[in-house]
Amino acid sequence: MLALKHLRLIEAINDCGSITSAARRLFLTQSALSHQLVALETYYGVNLFERARPLRLTAAGELLLALSRDIMPRIEAAKRDLARLVEDKQSGKLRIAVECHTCYDWLMPAMDAYRTNWPEVEMDLVGGFHTDPIALLAEDKADLVIVSETGKQKGVVFNPLFRYEMLALMATAHPLAAKSHLTARDFASDVLITYPAPDRLLDLIRRVLKPAGINPERRYAELTIAIVQLVASRKGLAALPAWAIPSYLERGYVVARTITRRGLWSGLYAAAREADAGRAFHKDFVTTLREQAFMNLPTIEPLA
Amino acid sequence: MLALKHLRLIEAINDCGSITSAARRLFLTQSALSHQLVALETYYGVNLFERARPLRLTAAGELLLALSRDIMPRIEAAKRDLARLVEDKQSGKLRIAVECHTCYDWLMPAMDAYRTNWPEVEMDLVGGFHTDPIALLAEDKADLVIVSETGKQKGVVFNPLFRYEMLALMATAHPLAAKSHLTARDFASDVLITYPAPDRLLDLIRRVLKPAGINPERRYAELTIAIVQLVASRKGLAALPAWAIPSYLERGYVVARTITRRGLWSGLYAAAREADAGRAFHKDFVTTLREQAFMNLPTIEPLA
DNA sequence: CAATTGCATGAATTATTTTCATATATGCTT
DNA sequence: AAGCATATATGAAAATAATTCATGCAATTG
Structure with a gap:
């Protein structure tokens, strides 16, 4: 039983x-x-x-x-x-590409945890920004790609990792800080600070602002810490994953607010070539990613 | 998986x-x-x-x-x-009745093994010979009875333990020792030594001799060792479970032979009141009986 | 106190496990 | 070496078990 x-x-x-x-x-x-x-x-x-x-x-x-x-x-x-x-011991190789800048926060501890179980698997990070990271799989430049959307590409398998809330970040004294949650219109009159990525990869723009026809003035920063600094300096608003924020909130210069009443939730997926996705060391890596994420990021949710 | x-x-x-x-x-x-x-x-x-x-x-x-x-x-x-x-701790009680005399050989070690896992269960052996040991369950004089046949009695559950071969025992110099296996007729001309039990409980008689219309002269002994001694002294033949014999064969005064060409196999079952049979300490006792039997009796077989 | 969220549950569906009926080895015996 | 006895493999059918769907009910919150 x-x-x-x-x-x-x-x-x-x-x-x-x-x-x-x-x-x-x-x-x-x-x-x-x-x-x-x-x-x-x-x-x-x-x-x-x-x-x-x-x-x-x-x-x-x-x-x-x-x-x-x-x-x-x-x-x-x-x-x-x-x-x-059973498996061919030589071929254990994981070149990992990451679409989302903030992901390194949880990816590093996950890779450490995985290494203790699979010491013989060679891990590498594929650097640089790529407009179509999934293509790296077919080009044999990466073995596993972490993306924010599933797609139907033949030969590519997507595995859900987790979902997380995007929070709006603003200076402590910002007038919008009085609201419990922000709507699309609240972004209209302020500068929006984002990573220098195409709009289709920015959930706030793709799923909230664009549908509402709102197109705020933009400013770009490469690093999360720089984005937070600009927000604290009252240069504008930003949207970041809830799990990337706590350490910055502590200092008290910025506050975070829900976006729309129900919150703006995004998901992350691990994509791999179909041929690789079945292999034990591959599957176990995805499982480890999930486990470690849930262990380290308190605000995330399972992703159906 | x-x-x-x-x-x-x-x-x-x-x-x-x-x-x-x-x-x-x-x-x-x-x-x-x-x-x-x-x-x-x-x-x-x-x-x-x-x-x-x-x-x-x-x-x-x-x-x-x-x-x-x-x-x-x-x-x-x-x-x-x-x-x-979960269970009521007080009520763990196992009064065990045994139909077959030889059973004590494997029952004792099984009870020892069980006691280490269930120290609080009070075990007892119901002594004496009983013509209808199953009745002891209804009379509340035993909680578990080891018998050689299943039956359909309402309120009583039978659990198979194992099956074993009955071997014919004869003096080393006995003429029948030349045969690879004995048939019913081989028993006709010699004394048969058995436990003092009703014929229906003696598999050799019930399943081999009676169907063949053979009714040999009889002699009785209470103890296994006594039966073996009588056989060695050329007082007659006996039939004993294969697992009860090895220690006696070693001395060289008796030999064992298969009965009928396919062998005479019997089964043992644990019977209990339906109400008890579901309880964990009860089920575990039956499991332990089975496990210990297979561990200690090399010649037995699982019983479907 | 309406709205929301979460657990329970019966019925229907889907998936898995087991059996049945054989086919296919693998030895052993004569 | 042929034939017999015993074991494993396998496809299809049958039997069980697990999952979902649809919905009821209870607790919690704004």
Whole structure:
């Protein structure tokens, strides 16, 4: 009766605090997880979670969580060993290209974590800006590309990583700081500071300002820290991922606000050549990216 | 992909040396196990067993077997802990009745093994001979009865333990020792030495001699050692479970022969009240009986 | 107190697992 | 070496199990 999926279920619900969000992380529906949990609880005749939000483990649940934390790493290690036994050891190579500038924040720790499990895989970062990073796969200049959109390109597989909220950044004393959330029109009368990227890669412009016909004055900066500095100096507004902001907010020169009432959410995906995507060291890299992101970036959400 | 059933599969095949016999132990068909194994091997792209009889683990198989031996005991322990957390701790009580005299040989070590996992369960042996041991369950004089036949009694659940061969025992110099196997007629002209039990409980009589209309002169002994002594003293023939014999054969005064060409095989079952049979400490006792039997009795076979 | 969000649940659907019926080895015995 | 007994492999059918869909119900929030 007890299966590995049940252990994963318990870990996910415990981490996420709700069945709904755990379902997104496990790429299943809320209903499926609810059925699984109820079945397990019925079988053993105990509740594993107290049904209060956020869901909290009972003693019985803690017991299974402890089991999971004990054995799951051993199982993952064995699967890696098995894959290493089978695959051609030489060919483990991961040239990684990143579309989004801020991504390095979480990519570096993820690469470190991965290296301990796959020391023989050679990792490299593909530098420079590329208008069509996906093309790097076909050109054999990259093996894995992190992008903000899925697409249907033959021979290329997209794996969802996580979704995150884009927050508007403004100087502490800015008049818009009084609002709980900003709308498209709020951006009309101020300078917008962005990375020097095409508009189609800037979610705020593509999904909020352009549909509203708003086209603010622009200013560009290469580095996140420079963007924040310009905002603090009252040179304009910016939009950055929620997980890139906390360290800057601390200083008190800038504040962050939700964009539109429901928030502006974007997703990140790992793209790879179909031929590579099936290989164990590849799949494990994507899994590690996801795990490490959820571990290090508190504000992100699973991406269905 | 890798599931606990796969680990159990690998352990079973490794222990049994063949898929067919592993299938009996896991209460599945040979086909089901073959499909499972092929699927697993295909998924990882390695053979886990060399296809020569007996099936031998490859390096990849060894890796998974090591994983299994590492984590399965932890999982079983966690399940026990969970059951203990849930069940009424006081009521763990196992009064065990045994129909077959020779059973004590393997029952004792099994009870010892069980006690280490369930120290709080109170175990007792119901002594004396009973014409209808199953009735002890309804009379609440026993909680678990080990019998050689299943039956359809309402409120009683039968769990198969294992099957074993009954061998004919005769003095070394006995003329029948020249034969590779004995038939019903071979028993006609000699005394048959048995336990003092009703004929319906003696497989040799019920299933071989009675159908052939053969009714040999009888002599009775309470203890296995006494039966062997009488046989060695050329007082007659006996039939004993194959697993009870090896220690006596060593001395060289008696020899064992198969009964009928295909051998005379019997089964053992654990019977319990339906209400008890579902409880964790009960189920685990039956599992332990089975495991310990297979560990200690080399000649037995799984029982479908 | 309406609106929102999250969990539970029965029925329908989809996917997986097992069995059945054979085909295909692999030995062993004569 | 042929024939017999025993084992594994495999495709198709049957049986189970897992997942989704649609929706109800409860708790929480503005």
